[in-house]
Amino acid sequence: MLSAVPGPIGVFDSGFGGLTILRDIRRRLPQYDYLFLGDNARAPYGTRSFDVVYRFTLQAVRYLFDCGCQLVILACNTASAKALRTIQQCDLPEIDPARRVLGVIRPTVEILPEFTRNGHIGIVGTPGTVASRSYDIEIGKMHPSMTVTSHACPMWVPLVENREASSPGARYFVERDLGRLLDADPQIDTLILGCTHYPLLIDTIQEAIPSGVRVLSQGSIVADSLADYLRRHPDMASRCTEGASVQYLTTESADRFSSLASLFMDTPVEARQIEL
Numbered sequence: 001m002l003s004a005v006p007g008p009i010g011v012f013d014s015g016f017g018g019l020t021i022l023r024d025i026r027r028r029l030p031q032y033d034y035l036f037l038g039d040n041a042r043a044p045y046g047t048r049s050f051d052v053v054y055r056f057t058l059q060a061v062r063y064l065f066d067c068g069c070q071l072v073i074l075a076c077n078t079a080s081a082k083a084l085r086t087i088q089q090c091d092l093p094e095i096d097p098a099r100r101v102l103g104v105i106r107p108t109v110e111i112l113p114e115f116t117r118n119g120h121i122g123i124v125g126t127p128g129t130v131a132s133r134s135y136d137i138e139i140g141k142m143h144p145s146m147t148v149t150s151h152a153c154p155m156w157v158p159l160v161e162n163r164e165a166s167s168p169g170a171r172y173f174v175e176r177d178l179g180r181l182l183d184a185d186p187q188i189d190t191l192i193l194g195c196t197h198y199p200l201l202i203d204t205i206q207e208a209i210p211s212g213v214r215v216l217s218q219g220s221i222v223a224d225s226l227a228d229y230l231r232r233h234p235d236m237a238s239r240c241t242e243g244a245s246v247q248y249l250t251t252e253s254a255d256r257f258s259s260l261a262s263l264f265m266d267t268p269v270e271a272r273q274i275e276l
Contacts, residue, residue, distance in 0.1 A: 004098060006239045007068025008033035008247070011075050012060045015043035016161060016257075017196030018075030019264035021104065024219030025073070026246065028227055033241045035067055038261075039276065040252035044157060045078040046126030046195075053128070057083035058091060059276045061101055070239040073226065074103045077125055077194050077218075081105060081134035100236060104218050107225035108192060109138045112146065115214050116190040119143070122181050122213075123150040125194030126157065135194060149188060151181040153195075160197045161260065165204070174201055175208045182209070191215045200264070249274050 009032050011022045022036050037060055039045075045053050057079040064072050074080045080103030087101050112121060123135050130152040139148050155173040164170050182188060191213055193199060199217045206215065230237040248271035250257035261269040 004070070004239065005068060006241045007070055008035040008245070009240050010034075010061075010064035010067070010069030010072035011036045012039075012057070012064060012072060012079065013037075013074075013076040013196065014039050014045035014056070014078060015076075015157075015197075016040070016260055016264055017157070017198075019261055020196050020199045020217075020219050021073065021075035021222050022246070023265055024223040025226055028220070028223035029230070030244055031242045033243045034246040035064060035069060035249065036246065037064055037249045037274075038251070038257060038271075040250050040257055042251065044126065045076065045082075046128035046154070046157070048078075048128065050082045050132070053078060053082040054086055056276075058087055061087060061091075062095070063274070063276055065095065065099060070099055071236055072099075072101045073222070074101060075196060075222070077104060077129040077134075077196065078132075079103070081129050081132035102226070102229065104196070104222050105134055105138055105194075107221050108194075108216060108218055109135065109142055110225070111216075111221060112139065112143055112190065115216060116146070118187060118189050119146040120185055120187040120189055121146055121148050122185065122188035122191045123148065123194045124153050124156075124177065124181065124191065124198065125150065127152040127154050129194050135192065147185065147187075149181060149185040150194075151177055151184070153177045156201060157195065157197045160200045163260075163263070165200045170201060171204050171208075174204045178205065178208045189213055193217050248272070251276055 084103040130150045159170045254271045254273040257271040258269045
């Protein structure tokens with residue numbers, strides 16, 4: 001059993017995209033301490049198998065637990081799709097039943113009725129997230145009358161991470177992929193950005209879709225869901241320290257991470273390199 005001493009809220013991503021989740025969580029809940037861990041040395045997770053993603057994600061969660069985190073957010077759609085359920089059901093009872101690991105998929109699915117008018121949902125994500133069918137399954141459970149169409153966009157993350165989000169190349173791939181998605185279901189009226197990198201392409205995305213399609217970006221959704229969770233679980237809230245601080249860890253070069261992370265966070269970032 002691990003220590004129950006209060007600690008920061010852990011936020012994990014396979015790379016940089018989860019910083020968009022952290023950014024919105026900090027805006028919504030600025031009083032808490034946060035510890036972000038990016039497994040950049042082994043990114044991307046999107047094309048890896050379920051077993052590998054699960055193993056890598058569990059290593060990261062254990063590391064954050066060892067750092068004192070009582071609550072960890074998987075701010076990564078691939079990790080949420082391929083590892084969250086197993087960690088929750090099989091690993092937490094053995095590691096520490098009082099600790100919690102939450103993901104980004106369920107909060108996004110829960111609020112769909114607030115946005116869609118006709119029940120036709122489009123999803124863009126990494127190949128791993130789309131292949132997992134996690135959104136399809138979750139939507140099917142919660143909203144069985146909705147129609148779901150997914151499309152994998154393997155070029156979008158590299159474009160963002162290579163600072164090409166505003167380039168003609170990004171416009172080409174965004175328009176191509178969204179065109180294929182809408183060809184598959186022209187009635188889509190709500191688009192889920194099923195990857196945390198994609199908000200950095202939001203202007204290009206908005207220009208490439210009909211004006212009536214609503215775009216759901218996960219940062220504010222996850223932030224609101226976390227605020228509600230902590231309100232409903234004051235015992236967990238009391239085990240999250242409140243010093244309004246944030247620390248950044250990466251498995252790759254700290255200098256490279258800090259440079260690119262500053263783009264996601266809109267503020268200078270200083271990271272520390274660690275090994276999992």
